[in-house]
Each structure stands twice: as C-alpha cells, then as structure tokens.
Amino acid sequence: MMRILLVEDDRDTARHVGNGLMEAGHIVDHADNGDVGLALAQTEPYDVLIIDRMLPGCDGTAIVERLRQSENFTPILILSALGDVADRVSGLRAGGDDYLPKPFAFEELLARLDALVRRGDRSHTETQLQVADLEMDVLARQVKRAGKIIALQPREFRLLEYLIRHSGQVVTRTMLLENVWDYHFDPQTNVIDVHISRLRSKIDRGFSHTLLNTVRGSGYILREPE
C-alpha cells in the first residue's frame, strides 16, 4: 500500500486515476491545482507524487523544482499531455524521477509507480540476485537456473537483470525500452515481445514452473511461482 498525492486539474483523469489507485489498494490525496498540491506535498509524508505538468496556480515543473530545493526527495512521476521529447527532458531536469505522456494505460502508470517506490528499498548495488531457483551473478555475468548455467547474450542479460531487480512487479514494454535499451521512441511493431519470448525460452523452457509471465494488456512480470 502506498500513500500517493495526485496533482491533476483534469477531473476525469483525476477520478479515473484516483479510483484505479484506490482499487489497487493505495491511499490517494487529490489536489486540483498547483498551489494546494505544493502545500500538501510539503506537509504530508507521501510515498510517491503524481504531478501533471500543466496546472492552474503553480506549474507542475515548478512544484518539482520547489520540492527538490527544499530537500524533499519523494519520488515524483510527471504527467504531461504533450508527449514530447523536449518536455520529457525539461521535466526530468527539474528533478522528476519518471515521465509519462498522456494518454497512458492505467497499468503503465501503476507499474511505473511501483518501480519508483520500490527503487528506494531495493539496492541497485546488490550483485547477487535470486528469484526462486533463478540466480544471477551480476559481476561474473552468470545466470543459473536450478544450478544449470544459462548462456545469455549481453542484451538478454541486461533485460533479465532489470526483470529480476523488479521481480514481483509488472514492467511494461515502454519501461523496458527506456531502461534496458535506453531509448525513448515509439516502436511500430512490438519488438519487445520477441525479445521476451526469446529470453523466456532460455530461462523457462524445460522447467515445470514458469517465472517470466505475460500480464495481459500491460506487460510482463518475473515472479516466484505460487
């Protein structure tokens, strides 16, 4: 459960996002203008902030800047109606942690919030990773499942590393493109699916339990079998 502040002036989006988050079991505060949003963010302890870029009152990027200046490092996801590279860059430069152009699939938002909040507690410096009987030694660049070594291409290794570090969370295709390939673009074809199915055939084929699962309509999840 997360405590989330949503600063969004569009009522429909706010209701949709708010309801969705509450149904997913989170606590949501909503501010419909920048000034109230900033005041709430400065006084209440939130796990994550969702801030729209264009707001009446204090502008979204300005809120982010003000919070960072006052040493408030709560993870922030910036929403924008203008899914433009320049906007993303300026949003992230102001101190935002992630950026999501509107319109977005609700699952995409949920997955990104999850990744943002958990980023804090799962250390990135950890080099021995494990999910069920799948082990990864980041330094030795070695992957084993049930003790058997699995040979992976460098990109497959990075893909699996990202999935393991976010195990138990849904990761979307865009998140993979941005974090594993480090490019922001809109593929005309779902290239990521092919990479995933290739990786799946390497780590799951021949095992009774599948670790890498597809989540319909949103993305993928690597998790221990129940």
Place this chain on the structure above:
Amino acid sequence: MNRNSFLRSSTFRLALLYVALFSASVLLLFAFIYWSTARYTAEQTDGAIIAEIRTLAERYETRGLPGLRRLISDRVERQRPTGKSIYLLSDTRQRTIVGNIDRWPQVDEVDGWLNFELETGGTRRGVHPARARQFQLVGGYRLLVGQDVNELKRVRLRIISSLGWGLLLTLALGLLGGMVMSRRMLHRLESINDTSQKIMDGDLGRRVPSRGSGDEFDQLADNLNRMLDQTESLMEGIRRVSDNIAHDLKTPLSRLRQRLEALSRHYSDDSIPKADLEAALQETDHLLDTFNALLKIARIESGPLRSDMQTVNLSTLAADVVELYEPLAEDKRQRLTFQSRSDPTVSGDRDMLFQAFANLIDNAIKYTPVGGIISVHCTSHDISTEFAVTDSGPGIPAEKREKVFQRFYRLDESRSTTGNGLGLSLVQAVASLHGATVSLTDAEPGLTVRFILPHPKDGALPKPVQSGPNASP
C-alpha cells in the same frame, strides 16, 4: 567573405563597369583637350608665319630687294641662337640671296605649307621638324618664311604624357573607389545573408540589423524583418493550433480510453464480452498512436528542437537499432546484417535518430518476404555520414518513391500490413530536423534507403571517440 566571392560579386562587377565607362569618357575628354590645344598652338605658329610674310612682302614693295635683304639679315642676326624663325630668299635661279638655311627644302607643298626636316647645328644640334610657307615676289624672287616647330612637338608630347598619367590615375582611383564601395555594399548584403542563414538554421528570433540611416538597405532590412515577424507569428499560430488540436482531441480520446479501462476493471464477470472490450481498447490505442505520430511530425516540422542536440555515435546507435530488431527478422527467417566502416560521430537528437532508423528497419522487415536479406550499412564520407538499409523485398516503383514520404500514403500492396502510413513521413521530418536527406534507390531487386547526414560546414564536428565505452553518449 573570401577573395573569389568578392571578385564575383555583382557590386564589384558593377563598379568595374562604372570604372570602364568613366575611363572611356575621361579618355574622350582628354582627346578633345589634346586636339584643341594642338590646333591652337599650330594656328598660332601659322598665324605668325603668315604675318611675317606679309611684313616682308610690304618691305619689298616699298624698299625693293635691298630693303628686304637688309630686314632679313637684321632678323637673322638679331635672332638668338635658340631662335626658331627660318628665312630664305633666293633669286630666279634658285641661288640663295640671304637666309639662315642652306637650301630650299625638297618637299611638296600641302595646302600652301611645307613640312620638312631641318638639320640644325650649334646648341640645338639634331633634326627638327619645321613648317614654312613660300611666297613668290614680283621679279622672280622667292621668299621662304617658316619656323622650327620642335618646341611644338615637345609640348604635344608633354600634353599626351600628362593626359596618359591622368588617365592611369583616374583608372586607379576609380578601381579603388569601386572596391571600397562594393566592399561596403557587400558587407551589408553579407549581414543580411548571414541573418537569413542563421534563421534557416533555426534561430527564428534573429533579425536583420538596421543602421538607422534610412537608406535602401535599411528599408530592405525593415521589410525583411517585417516579413520574418509575420512568418514567425504564422508558425507560432500553426504550432498553437496543433497544440490545441492535440489538447482538444487527445483529452476526449484519453477519457474514452479511461472509460474502456474502467469498464474492463469493473465488469470482470462476463456481462460485457472481454474480447470486445479489448478490441475497443486496441482500436483506441491505434487511434492514439496515429495521432501521436502525426503530432510528433507536426512538432518536428514546425520548429527546430535544437536544444536536445548532442554528440551521437551513429555506428553505436545503428548497432543498437539492428540489435533490437534482429529477433524480429529472425522470426521471419530473414538475414539482418550490420556493417559499419569507420566510427562516425554526428550532432543530433539520439532518440529521434533512433526512431527514424527503427522505422526504416521495421519497414524493411515488414516488406521483405520470409527468407529475405536485409543489410544495414553505416559509412562515413568526407562531407557526410550515411545510414543505409538495403532489403531484398519488392522495392518501390520509381514513380511512387516521392509519394511514400507523404503522410498516410501507402502503396496498394502494403495496405494489408499493419502500420499507419506515417513511418516514412516521420523519418523525413527527423531528417530535415538534422539537415539530412533521405533517398530511395532501386537495389535490383529490393530497395535501398539512405539517410545522409551532412557534416557541419565549419568543421566543428567532434572527432570520433577511439575507445569503446565513451563511444555512446
């Protein structure tokens, strides 16, 4: 401004033409001055000779031959050695009676005048031109009166040489003036040219400097600036309109998507068929994708986004795209190869370039049949860097190659495949943002698409990075 362009400039040519015309008229004027001066001095001499003949003739009439003889010898004696008068009086048998030349000149008379060469002695030794007139006296005596016109000749030569120097000076001054004038004009034209170039390069706020003197260059600058203001406000208008459309259409579309999502969340039982809902969601997403692509193209085309330009290693970028698409090609049993000669570095927006290259490779995979070959090349030339994708697909007929860049244009054969018909338009937009060109050529069989990025003209291109890890920005 280099020397060649200065010499080729129209202002300099104009100045040259002006100097030529001016020199020609100076030459004419000088010729007239020379002619009238020469004529005047000649007339003076001739007048003096005629007057002298008259005086001598009168003396002969009043005092007879002895009187004339005395007068002539008086004149000859009184004449200083530098004197220039010539006298000769002879009798009917051509014998000299008195005079200061030895014999009668052996030349024919022209209009009553004799022009001849005179050998002189004394201080003025040499051959001098002379001019004289003869006069028949009553009694068969012949009188010759003339003048040594050497002075005259020297004066004429002096005049010619002064006029020649004057002409040279005129030419030199004219050329110098022309150069200074055309340099000044060129300087102002260059500033207008520079400004236009900078505006074309994306600095839309720049304006042509005006001196405030109100001359025609200032007027030109003012007019250009007004035109630029208009263009800028029009472009701003287009951007505003497309942003408004983006907002006005995207918002209801987003809501539609949100409602569909909410529906699928709330009716997890089978009261609404799940497949229908998902199909509706997919259609909405497709609509939004098309819309996003269109907006992206519009935004790239309507204004420069130079702020995100960075140094990009094209080879690394291309390799990343190929790597991303390799499994897709493998699924169609296509061979996707990548070759990079040299390590080209360009200045660009890496996400945009990635998008463009991805679209090109995506297209190649889509339109090349199962088992085909796709080769990607990255080559650096002297003035440009080239990213080329060659496939063994059906290619594009020559007459349709221009059209495929148009928005929503799709070849009839490709209507069955997925896509929105905006892929190549986006590539084209990214290319023009980078000053690059996209060309389609027949690969016989198949198609070669070249994305050619020119190197910066000023040679400010960063040197390719040698070591691997630094290569990707």
